[in-house]
Each structure stands twice: as C-alpha cells, then as structure tokens.
Amino acid sequence: MKRHLISAADLSRADALLILDTAEELAQLADRPIKKLPTLRGRTVVNLFYEDSTRTRISFEAAAKRLSADVINFSAKGSSVAKGESLKDTALTLEAMGADAVVIRHPASGAAHRLAGWVQGSVLNAGDGTHEHPTQALLDAFTIRRRLTGGRRGAGLDGLRVTIVGDVLHSRVARSNVLLLSTLGAEVTLAAPPTLLPLAVGSWPCAVSYDLDSELPKSDVVMMLRVQQERMSAAYFPSVREYSRRYGLDAARMARLPDHAIVMHPGPMNRGVEIAAEVADSARSTIVEQVANGVTTRMAVLYLLLGGTEFPAVTQ
C-alpha cells in the first residue's frame, strides 16, 4: 500500500483485496460488546472537512476511535478557513501538531493531492470536488462482496455486472467506483443522460448506456447516484420529473432486476427523484448496510495506512 489513499487508481487488486479482507476481520468486532481495538493508540487522526458531510465525518471518526486513535475534528466553519487561511497554511499547522493522518473532504478536485505534497503524514481522500471518493468505493465493493459472494476472503468481484446510474459527470463516487470495481473484475456500465457523462467517458474501463431499462435485467448491482440540487436548474435535463421518469429507480423498474440483484445508494438520497421510497426501503436495498460497512472499511484503511502495531486477531 502507498502512504496515501487519494484515488482508487492508487490501489492494485492485491491492495484492494487486502483492505476488503482486513475489513472482514474487523467486521467481527461490531458483534462484540466492546468494539474497540488498541492498534492506533497514541496516533492522531485529523478530520479536515471543508464541506458539510456529517455522515462521512462521523464514519471516519468512529473508525479512528474504534482503533483507539486520537481524533481531531477540524471543520471549515468557525475555523481559520473562514478567515481565508490557505490550504497550505492549514496543512503546515496540522503538520506542526503532529497529525499522523489527515482525512480531507474538500469541494475542490485535487485538494487531497495537493495536501499530500505539504504534509508528512498519510492523506486520506474523503471526497475531493468532482474527482474521487475512494473509501466510498471500497465500502461499496465490500458491501457487494458480502451480499453477492458471501464475503469470501481473497475473492474479487469477477464477472459481476454493476450498473451505476445518474450524474456521473459530477460524481466522485462514480469515478472511484469505476476504477475500483473494474480493478476487482466487475463489469461496470454507466447509465445516464448524455449530458451527465464526461465526453471522454469512452476511455474509462466501463461500458456506457443511455437506456437504463435495457441494463436492468442484466444487472447484479444497481448503484443510484444522488442528483445534486444545483444540477436541476443548469440545463442538464429538462425537469426533475423527466429525469425521474427516465433514470429514476421506482418499483416497476426494480421488478425488472434479477432476483438476487441489489440496489445501492451512497446517500444522502433524494427520495422520489433518483430512487423511490419503496425501493430504498426494500429488501434489495443495501443503503443502511453501506453505512455500517463504511466504518469497518475505513477502519481497515486507517489500520493499513498507519501500519498499526499489531494485527487485530479478532478471530482468535
């Protein structure tokens, strides 16, 4: 593993499998009365959040705390950022405070990459602009493997057909998932209106379709992306209703899926826009599991990046 996790492209298949297998080990902790391991005792993890994302921040915070790390939450609101401090100066401040790892969420693509050039510790990208969100892809891969292959150690996602639906153009979740899931052997198809796909999507390791209905019967996994509020008024599609009719996952569309297929969403959902309530709440939906798996997967990443002193021998 590299020192940082900035892009899903940083992960080889072996790296990705090591993370997923480690997460499987750690998942067993969740069933114990005491959910904490001493592996990162004395290490400091900073959550540096320039965007409001309570769910992601809490997930990383829980992951770090369950490994006994000290956690410092640094949010853009009410910090020196509001006074206009540059990312570099913030990085130097964190460096001086002895951060072993910085988890960064930032509205600018490449912010994690830039930060990695300014700090000694590990940088963990928790979402940078419209670029990537690699731990989301890892937790999605973990969820898919658990649901569809029984979480078998060492297993990839070979041959599984994953359809990612919606605003690919602006989605860091889609970028990371295309890279990671294809690394793990899945066959990824992007289904979206042409306006919400990058023009150069042909160079990505995936297929592209403008027709969601034709993809559903052959999908093992359907991953719905959130439609951001600001896209709704920027001519990417004529109206929210039309988007929903053509690319929303409602009960009728869900019925076209194979029986074993699962429905995923990185959250937060726009119920009634990209996903209907009865789909979100159905047995196929993994949305709540994804949240739980997020903590476990992020524990695995922190553990492996920070090289914890002892492997958590949970199974013994």
Add this chain to the structure above:
Amino acid sequence: MGGQGTGPDRWLIRGVTVAGYGGREGRTADILLSGGSIAAFETGLNHSGAHVLDADGLIALPGLVDLHTHLREPGREDAETVETGTAAAALGGYTAVHAMANTDPVADTAGVVEQVWRLGRAAGHCDVQPVGAVTAGLAGVRLAELGTMADSAARVRVFSDDGRCVADPLLMRRALEYVKAFDGVIAQHAQDPRLTEGAQLNEGEMSASLGLAGWPAVAEEAIIARDCLLAAQVGSALHICHVSTAGSAEIIRWAKSKGWPVTAEVTPHHLLLTDELASGYDPVFKVNPPLRTSADVVELRRALADGTIDCVATDHAPHPVEAKETEWSEAAFGMTGLETALRVVQEAMVDTGLLDWAGIADRMSIRPARIGRLAGHGIPLEAGVPANLTLYDPASPPAAVVSAGASKSRNTPFAGLDLPGRVVATFLRGTPTVLDGKLA
C-alpha cells in the same frame, strides 16, 4: 560606413550568423552598431574604438517583439512591474512588448495607457507599447475611448479585452469597424463565456478523470469563426490571441484562404505542453486558454510553420506564489514566458525542422511588429535600420530552466525542463540591454 560616431556606444559584433541573410541558412557577417542604428553590415569589418563582441556561433535576429505581455502595473505590482517585466523581456531577447490592458485600473483611457508607456520608457529595458481595452473596464458593455487612446502619446493601435472575450457580437462588430479610422486592430481573447462557466482544464480524457470542469475546444473555435466572418463583413483587422486548438488553426487557415484580414498568435507553452501535465493538480500548469492535447500541439506547430498562425506571443502572465500554491480551482490562470520563449520555440520548431532561423525572425519579430503597427521594430537586419537585435546561441547545451529570473513571479511551467539555447545579448537602438546573458 557612414554615421559612425566615437565613444563607448559603438559595438562591433564579429562573425555572427544572420538569419535569412545570403540564403535561408544565413551566413556570417560583422555588424557595427553606432548612433542607435546598424551603421555597417558586411564581412571583415575592423573598427577600432568600438566594443567588440565575438559572436562566433551566435545567430543574430531582429529584436524579438511580443504582442501579448502582462506587465501587471498599475495595480498588481506584487506580481510584476514594468521594470521587472521588461527586464525579463530583454533577457528573453525582446526589444518590444505589448502591455495588455487588464491592469487595475484597466488601460481603457488615455491616462492609463500613457502612464504605462512612460513607465516603459523610464525602465529602458525594451520598448513598451500599451494595448488599450476594447470595452470600458473590460466589462463588455460599451466601447472604451479607442480613438482617444490612439491619439494619445502612447499611440495605441492594438485593442484587446484579453483575459475576457468580447462576447457580444454586436459590440465586436462595432469595435472592428470603429478602429478602421486609425488603422487599429482588435485582438480577441476567444472564449465563449457560457461554454466555459467554471471551466478548469481542456475538456477531454484528463478533465474527465481528474474531475475538473471541462473547457471545450468549441468555446474558442466558435468565437474565432464568428469573428473571422465579422472581420470579413466589415473589412477590419482581426487578431486572434493565443490560439490553442487544432480546430482554431483550421478555421484561421480557411479565413486566410479567403483573403480575409485575420492574423493569429500562439504561445510557447501551447507549442510544447499538454493537458496531461495537470495530472498532479499543480496550478503552475493552469492557464487560459488551457493546455490542450498532443494532437493540438502538432497542429499548432504545423500552422505556425506554414504561416497560418502568424507569430509567437508569450502571454507572459506573472502571479505571486500564493496565487498558485493552492487548490487547482482556486488558483489564478497564467504562466510566465518572456525569459524562456525563444528556447521553447527552438525546441518546438527549429530542432524539429519545422522552421529555420529566418522563420523564427519572421514569427517572433517581423510579423508581430507588423501586426502591432510598431515602428522601428521587426525590420530585417541591414545597414541603416534601427539597431534592435538579439544574439542567440542555439548550440548552448540543453540546461534546466530555473524559475528564478528577472520577473517578479516564479510561475514558469518549464522549471526543471531541459531546454536548448541561450540568449547571449540584446540591443535596443544600439545600446545593450543584455550582455553575456545578464542585464547590461
């Protein structure tokens, strides 16, 4: 050999190869500079009392002329001043630069253009020809007082809202028409504003994978096509700034084939660098228009070689460190380029066999001076012409570019890159501004 005075201001440049003289490859001659002019130009000159510069192996070019320089003064003296920017120009072999209008205050009145012009004369490193804004405050709403700037001491002939596009087609038409009265030219920054809202990087594979908002080629090409048609319609001179795409070159080639009064420039960086350099999100590679693909670079070189693109212009755009040491999307657009232009062009055009040194003289001095309506510059070297010239050593072994130079800013995208050649000396009306690669 008339017109020779005596004293220290006479220079004998011995054994220099003159681009284009006596055949395409040029041949060696001795040049005597005296009284601000080339007093003699022949072989075997032997003149006592003059400084002698042994120019064996050096090439003499008419002093380079930049149509597109941001000197930042007034307003952003932290990034550059007329003094430091023109010093950088001289070190790059330039004897004249056109100072762009997007200063603060904007160069949209006679007062501001005369101020810049006077600062240039005071600095003395090279001639500074101010460019006037097309629209008041670069706001794109109403014309600036173009005629008053033309009649001012600064004698403005090139007008540009560079940094912004004159996007309103009616306003562009009026500007083109209006400047005919005083032989002006409108230099367009071709960028459709709606197609580039929030744009960060050339729209393509790199922008898609980096998650940076795409800057489509059509945003440039559509404006160029429109403006070529407008220039043809009203019979006015149009100049296209920093052409960056293969499609733009194709449109300009077509417009020229019709005989329309269109000229164009390309920057050194668009002749050498591609958008793949953005992969590390280092904003030193962030520029407007953006770096494009290697296919674009190939076509831009071809268009410069065949004359479709008339000249190289630096778009020297200095920025302080903090404007670049940031997230990509927060960073300022622009690169410095005056000190490296000729070396980059040697690498991209001469060492590839696309242009010879006579071609370089044409594209970096003669044509830009003509487009800029600049008297006394861009004149092929011969006896009797003003002694504006550059001595260049093309055989100087490739050396890494250092970011620290005469410019106040350090945002060169070429830092660390091995480039051939070296500017040895620059003469402005017979007086050295650069000797042995250093400010004289």
